[in-house]
Structure formats: C-alpha cells, structure tokens
Amino acid sequence: MAADLERTKTGLVGLDKLIGGGIPKGNLVVMSGDPGSGKTCLCLQFLYEGATKFNENGVFISLEEDVEELEKFSTLFDWDFKELIAKKKIKIVNVELYDFDKLLTTIEDTVSSINAERLVIDPGVVFRLYFKTELEARKRILGLGKMLKRMNVTTVITNELSMERAKSLYGLEEYVADGVILLYHTKLENRFVRSIGILKMRGTKISEKLHPLEISKEGVKVLSEQELFEEI
Amino acid sequence: MGNEKDRHGGMSKRLQALIRKEFTSLKDDFVALLIVDAEKFAETNIELVKILKHENKLPGVYITGNVPYKNLKEHFDSHKVDLKDLTFIDMVTQMSGEEAQKEENCVFVDSPDSLTELSVTLDKAMDKIKGREKFLILDSVSTLLIYNKDRAVEKFTHFLANNLRENPGTKGILLAVQTNENKNALEMLAQFCDKVVKLV
Numbered sequence: 001m002a003a004d005l006e007r008t009k010t011g012l013v014g015l016d017k018l019i020g021g022g023i024p025k026g027n028l029v030v031m032s033g034d035p036g037s038g039k040t041c042l043c044l045q046f047l048y049e050g051a052t053k054f055n056e057n058g059v060f061i062s063l064e065e066d067v068e069e070l071e072k073f074s075t076l077f078d079w080d081f082k083e084l085i086a087k088k089k090i091k092i093v094n095v096e097l098y099d100f101d102k103l104l105t106t107i108e109d110t111v112s113s114i115n116a117e118r119l120v121i122d123p124g125v126v127f128r129l130y131f132k133t134e135l136e137a138r139k140r141i142l143g144l145g146k147m148l149k150r151m152n153v154t155t156v157i158t159n160e161l162s163m164e165r166a167k168s169l170y171g172l173e174e175y176v177a178d179g180v181i182l183l184y185h186t187k188l189e190n191r192f193v194r195s196i197g198i199l200k201m202r203g204t205k206i207s208e209k210l211h212p213l214e215i216s217k218e219g220v221k222v223l224s225e226q227e228l229f230e231e232i
Numbered sequence: 233m234g235n236e237k238d239r240h241g242g243m244s245k246r247l248q249a250l251i252r253k254e255f256t257s258l259k260d261d262f263v264a265l266l267i268v269d270a271e272k273f274a275e276t277n278i279e280l281v282k283i284l285k286h287e288n289k290l291p292g293v294y295i296t297g298n299v300p301y302k303n304l305k306e307h308f309d310s311h312k313v314d315l316k317d318l319t320f321i322d323m324v325t326q327m328s329g330e331e332a333q334k335e336e337n338c339v340f341v342d343s344p345d346s347l348t349e350l351s352v353t354l355d356k357a358m359d360k361i362k363g364r365e366k367f368l369i370l371d372s373v374s375t376l377l378i379y380n381k382d383r384a385v386e387k388f389t390h391f392l393a394n395n396l397r398e399n400p401g402t403k404g405i406l407l408a409v410q411t412n413e414n415k416n417a418l419e420m421l422a423q424f425c426d427k428v429v430k431l432v
Contacts (some may be wrong), residue, residue: 133315193344214349226355229347229388 005203008056008118008154009166011049012042015196018211019179020204025082025117026152027202028145028176032159033183037194038213038220039158040065042121045219046156048079049120051089051103059110059153060092063126067092077219088114100130100140103169104147106229119148124157124172141229152230178202183187186212186232195228234262241428244383246329247431251279254429255405263393263404264427267371267418271410272431273298277371278311280405281318284367291317292367293357297375300325301335315333319357323350323375326411347388355395364401372407373421374414386424393424 007022016022023029031041049059062070070092074081084090093110095103111119125157127144131137148155152207161182180199185192194213198206208230255264268276284290296304296417301322308315311399320338327343338358341349360364370392376385388420389406396404408418410432 158344175335189345191346193346193348212352214352225354226348226352227381227391229351229384229391231384 007197008052012045012185012220012222013044014211014224015181015220017224018196018198019201020206023154023156023179024203026149026156027178028148028155028157028172029179029181029201030157030159030172030177031181031183032161034185036192037161037183037185038215039183041077041215042220043122043156044070044074044079044081047086047090047118047232048074048081048084048119048219051084056090056117057114057220058090058120059114059116059119060090060164061107061119062092063103063121064123065094067094067102069080075081076217078217079219083212090114097118097126098130100127101128104144108151111151116153117152119155120158121155122158122192123160125160133175135178139168141172143178145172148178148216151199167188179204183213184232186230188230188232193228193230193232195232237294241337244272244275247275248279250431251276252283252378254427255283256341257315258344261397261400261430262404262426263424264408264429265408265418265425267408267410267428267430267432269432273372273407273409275371277338277407277429278308278313280369281308281313282311284403285314285318290367291319291361291363292369293319293321293354293361295321295370296348297323298371300330301338301340302362308329315363315366319356319360323351331429343385347376347380347384348356351388351391354392358399358402363403366401367403368396368405370404370406372409373418374408374411377414382420386420389421399427400409413429417427 005058006025008025009016009022031039047060050056050058071081081090091110091114093106095106127141128137131140179201182197184195184198195210196213197210212228213221214223248331284292318337321341322338323341323344325332326340332340339353341353373385373389396402411416
C-alpha cells in the first residue's frame with residue numbers, strides 16, 4: 001500500500017526511510033517533541049530540502065518567533081534561507097496571536113502566493129491562546145486541519161511534549177492528523193539523548209522503534225539504521 | 233601448567249594454544265562470545281589481536297571499556313602488537329574525567345552506558361575500513377553489564393550480532409569475564425552468538 005501513494009520526501013534520508021519514502025502528499029503531520037529535541041530545526045530543514053532538492057516551495061508560519069530570529073537560527077546551519085526567500089521559494093511569516101480567522105486567511109494567501117507544496121506551523125501548542133473555551137478551540141482547530149487537507153499542501157504542525165506526554169492539540173492529532181512523529185530529548189542519569197519515533201503515518205508501514213538523532217551544521221540526521229538502546 | 237610462560241611474551245603457552253585452536257580454525261564469519269578468567273584477560277586480548285592482525289592480516293576495531301586507550305596502547309606496544317589498521321573506540325577516558333587527546337586511530341565515547349553512541353560510532357568505524365574482511369573485538373560485555381541494565385545490553389548485543397552477520401567477512405569477538413552477578417545475562421547473550429568459547 002505504501003508504494004501507491006505519492007509522497008513528499010522530507011529530504012532527511014533517515015526519516016524518509018522510516019516512513020516509506022516520505023509523507024503522503026497533502027497529508028497533515030503533527031510533530032511533537034521535548035524542548036531542544038530539534039523540532040524547529042527539522043521543520044526548517046523540511047522546507048529547505050524541498051526548495052533546494054525537489055523544487056517544492058514552502059511556507060513557515062511562525063506563531064511565536066520573529067522572522068528575524070528564525071533567519072538567525074537558520075544561519076547556525078549550512079542553509080542559505082535568505083537566497084531562497086529572495087527567490088520566493090520560501091516564505092516565513094510571523095502571525096500575531098489575536099484573530100484565528102486572520103491566521104487561516106494568512107495561511108491560505110501565503111501558500112497560494114508562491115504555490116507552496118510544503119507548510120510548517122510552529123508551534124501548534126499556542127492555538128489554544130486564540131480561544132476563550134476549550135470547546136471553541138477544539139471546533140476551530142479541527143476546522144484548520146480540514147482546511148489544510150483541502151489545500152493539498154503537505155503540512156507539519158509542531159507540538160510540545162511535556163512529562164513524556166504530548167500536550168493535546170484539541171483532537172487535531174487524533175482525528176485529523178494523518179501522521180504523528182515524536183521527538184525526544186531525554187535526560188538520562190548524566191547526559192541527554194535525542195531520538196525519534198513514528199507513532200502513526202497513514203497508508204505507511206512504519207518502524208516501531210526509537211532511532212537516534214544527530215544535530216550538526218548540516219541539520220538533523222535521523223539514524224534509521226540504528227536503534228536507541230537506552231530506556232527513556 | 234598455568235605458570236608455564238613463554239620466554240618472549242610472558243603468555244601462558246596453554247592459553248595461547250587454546251586461543252589459537254579456537255580462532256585460527258574459524259574460516260568464515262562468526263560472532264563469538266569468549267569468556268575468560270579475569271587474571272587471563274590481559275593476555276587473551278594480546279593473543280587475539282596478534283592472531284587476527286599479524287597472522288590473518290585483518291584490519292579491525294577494538295572497543296575498550298576497561299582500560300583507557302592510552303594504557304591499552306602501552307600494553308599492546310610492550311607486547312609488540314602492530315596497531316596499524318586498528319581503530320580503537322575508548323569508552324573509559326571521558327568517563328574518568330580525563331581530557332581525551334585527539335588520536336588518529338581512536339574515537340572516544342562518553343562512557344560504557346552510552347550504548348547508542350557506541351553503536352553509532354562503531355558503525356562509522358566499521359564503514360571506514362576498506363575491504364570485505366575485518367574484525368571487531370568488544371572488550372567487554374561484562375563491563376557493559378556493570379554500567380547498563382541487562383535488557384539494554386541484550387538488545388545492544390542482539391543488534392550488534394545481527395549487524396555483523398549482515399556484513400560478510402566480519403569476525404566479531406565479544407569478550408567477557410564471568411561473575412556470579414552476570415552469569416544469567418551471559419547465558420542470554422550466548423544465544424545471539426555463533427560460538428561460545430570458555431577459557432576458564
């Protein structure tokens with residue numbers, strides 16, 4: 001079944017191996033991770049690889065960090081985002097937290113403005129701040145998920161892990177997301193260890209193991225041939 | 233008999249003959265668990281490396297979890313072991329707080345409880361060796377069992393043994409000193425190996 005689907009290669013060779021060659025095109029993936037686990041780095045890399053290797057434009061919707069901060073962050077790696085932004089291959093947009101409808105419009109407009117095939121929304125955990133009640137949050141966030149799927153843009157929404165459990169995105173991950181990727185940055189007795197696991201990926205045979213991650217100037221490297229031996 | 237020493241190297245002739253008998257006859261790939269008495273340990277690793285390197289002319293990787301690379305190198309040098317084409321992975325130096333000096337043929341891992349880091353480092357070291365025929369000596373699984381839970385070492389050893397088998401031409405020797413505490417764990421690990429040799 002995995003071979004039949006058109007896939008968006010993340011460009012991270014190890015990750016693509018774990019998910020049958022890439023994220024099924026147009027699917028929505030929630031990427032949950034501990035602070036420092038490499039979520040933002042991996043998302044920027046997803047867009048960078050798309051623009052440079054697969055000629056797929058991408059949009060980064062930042063709900064927290066300024067565009068300048070993200071551009072500065074990207075300079076820690078061997079990526080030239082400025083050039084890609086200048087060429088309109090990538091757009092990074094910072095959206096202020098006061099109007100959810102404005103967020104939806106910004107997403108639609110920005111994606112269509114460069115015919116983006118990849119989208120990142122970071123971090124999804126702040127969605128809740130748009131709403132007074134949990135019920136309202138749940139209804140509208142599920143609506144966002146459905147809108148993204150209609151747009152047929154391959155989307156990654158980041159989420160936070162806390163006390164080894166993902167904070168809820170109000171049903172998005174359970175009911176709308178096609179995939180859930182978990183990134184761990186776990187403190188062991190005397191050190192930290194980074195790892196990745198695939199909780200689900202629609203239409204895809206996935207690895208059920210945790211695999212180690214390395215972060216270097218080249219970005220995130222998923223060591224798909226390796227396993228994590230430490231208990232986390 | 234245990235006191236009978238070779239004039240040149242101090243190696244017990246009986247032990248030397250036993251190791252030679254067990255390992256020179258192995259023509260193809262194998263993963264062996266070699267259980268040795270603690271007092272024979274230092275002699276055994278010398279003899280093993282000599283057989284694999286000097287006689288079979290194989291390049292290889294030596295993982296040291298008991299003695300820092302610096303001391304092990306001195307030990308090998310004093311027994312005239314040729315260290316060319318031998319890569320070391322040192323799990324001891326950094327744990328002891330000593331600053332690891334950059335060495336051309338040694339890679340340092342944080343500590344014997346960093347099994348994932350060890351696995352990744354080993355993979356890279358084995359990949360760097362050109363040619364099909366190579367060897368790995370893990371010194372030792374008994375040390376790994378001190379620093380890790382049995383389950384984690386079992387998982388690691390199983391993964392390691394499978395990886396070695398997937399690379400034809402690779403000989404793997406897992407050294408161990410048997411104690412009352414690790415007896416059961418070693419029995420479990422023996423299941424992942426093609427051969428168990430006891431020099432006790």
